[in-house]
Amino acid sequence: MWRFLAESGAVFAKDLRTEFRTRVALNALGLFAVTTLAAVSYTIGPYRIAENDRPFLLAALLWIVIFFAAMAGLDRTFVKEEDTHTAPLLRLSADPLVVWAGKLLFNFVLLGVLIAILVPLYMVLMGFRVDSTAGFLLVLGAGGYTLAVTTTMVAAIIARAMSRGALFSVLSLPLLLPLLIFLIQGTRAAVEGSAEGVSEALRAVVSLGGVMTVVSVVLFPVVWNE
Amino acid sequence: MTDPRKQRRIWYAIGGVLIVAFLAYGATSFKSNLTPYVSFHEAEQSGKQVQVAGALVNGSTRYVDAAKELSFTMADAEGGTLQVLYKGVKPGNFEEATQIVAIGSFHNGAFHAEQLLVKCPSKYQGLEEASGKSGSRT
Amino acid sequence: MSEGVRLEFDGLAKRFDLRVVFRAVSGAAEPGEVLAITGPNGSGKSTLLTILCGLLRATRGEVRYLADSAEIPRDRWRKYLGIVAPAMSLYENLDALENLRFLALVRGMRDSEARCCECLEAVGLDPARSTTVRGFSTGMHQRLKIAQAILHDPPVLFLDEPGSNLDPAGQDWLEELVARERGRGKTVVLATNDRREMEWGTRRVALSG
């Protein structure tokens, strides 16, 4: 167990270090998020939505911005390994599950950084206020994890294919749409301060994330070693 | 590390059980409270944009053709009623509706609907049989 | 892992969509042997090596790793082999030592630091240990790849055109390395078209174009 953690930590640290030196993924994610946020904020702004519609529409827009950004950058870790021809050596050196855990952690942290920057900006620009902060943070955390675990798996698949750019979003979106629906509902409930609504949505998200985690643990080695 | 194949089978079994457990955990949450509808009472209290669902009370429909104003009464499962006002053309199959969803807000003593969704009787029954039994639904 | 590994492959064929790379290639290598795989460009030497090390699945045929005539399952092959190949690179944004340290860590090696330095010294990259790989010449990159392949002292070594981009001194040193590994009971598989390197082979498989 400790060995597993140490080895996946090494993969994570390696990715983090190369990311710090190039910032490819973070730039892709961040710029995408900021651009969509600017577009959304300019065209819709804080006051153009009727008071009644705000919780739902602002929750939906927030998650759409996050998903857009995720589609732009979360495949980088795997695609880069293939593009720079480092994947075969990693494949021969590391245990597949170690790679999976390291990459998942990396994507999760990347999303976390993105969310940490994006959400305050969104609150300022869109006049987005949340009644239940704890509930909102939980939804963000569980949603970020489930998003990361799903995209990690899809990224591993598309990294071995040709013409990957479009393929990543084409393959991810059908898998992510249920998650998107639940996250929007959970966020809306958090905005309105409905603890019950938050916990319902959280259970759905956790259930989805749990299923994806189990399936990934079984299937990632198959994809990675192919 | 006795027999890798046996071991793998055990892991797959654990995985399967976990997936079922997660799905069951999620399913309870979907069933209990993910519907978008609120009770009549809550609609009256909040005054916000909400969706209410209920049955049409027979004979309560009033429609002014010139002004295109429709008013009717909805009843929920507990027997509560709600007066609904709707500005717009009356949906074609409105009288036959068994269930109605009204989207709007409650103010000035009535529910002002901006949109109506009408569910038709979904009984796959012959025309002649059903006409004899209309109105006696559970 | 001092025991030797016998490598066998039988009736291997590989087809990409419509292109047939090779059909029915067989061969074997015992511990202490050098199997030389030769053939013109495009005859599938590198493809064969990727199949032999388990990175690619053959369309037909079988590969077996045998340690004391017990077969090693496919998902454990990686622990028994090291490879140098043109299509595989090290991390450009890490320096030489960071690269080796990372690979040693994910292999779960103990006292990895000492072993990494030892390997860097062995390939003559000690002075460049803190240089980012991006700044390496192709020859230096090649040396680092060789260091990576022997890092965990594997019983099977795959060398795909190992001498490319090496200076004459490097080639001499490579010959020594192959002879030494052979002497230590390692199985070496060498894909090459270089006349000098072909001479190292104790067995040969010739692929036709």
Next chain:
Amino acid sequence: MSRPSPLGTVLRWGLFAWMSLVIWAAFFYAPAAAGFQGQSSRIVFFHVPTAWVATLAFLVSCIASIRYLRSRDPKEDIRASAASALGLTFAILATVTGSIFARIMWGSYWNWDPRETSITFLLLIYAAYFALRAAIADPERRATMSAVYAILAFVTVPFLVFVVPRIYWSLHPDTIINTQGRIKMDSRMFQVLMGSLFGFTGLFSWLYSLECRVEGIRRRRQHEVL
């Protein structure tokens, strides 16, 4: 090629006769249903079976995918892709028939009713599956990656196809066997619907075996080159 077996000939003619009977019965034997516009309820005899076949094909494809990953037998990959191709066709048919019905009953071809949403996800997943297959040149890798994707889709889609339409209030007529577990249908209609379901399942299995044979022959010809 071996000549078709006599049993196969009998089955094919039987299927032909059965489907003819179903079509006749759908229009002349079963009565029109109450509360539907005109004769529109008759679409149920074609719409429900196509939707059923689309779901069945999805299940077959998923089982074949799991079997492929276990056995690495190219035949299973052929089965998975054949079932998916048929599933896509029948999903499109179900969508079109449903959309026509929606136009007649609710006044719009498409209004994102939960059931319309869930079939859309099914279509998206099938489309993504074929996009993935088209993007991988290596046959073994293509088989593995598409099998993994089919399984990933299979664990997320139940959320949409089976759970969501049952949670949300829907304009869609109640399913035949409803939540109370009672059959709410006129007996003659029920007979025709069951007959149609049976016939469509037969049609699916015939098309499926044809598709598998065609794909098998196509691959064998490629292997002859080998």
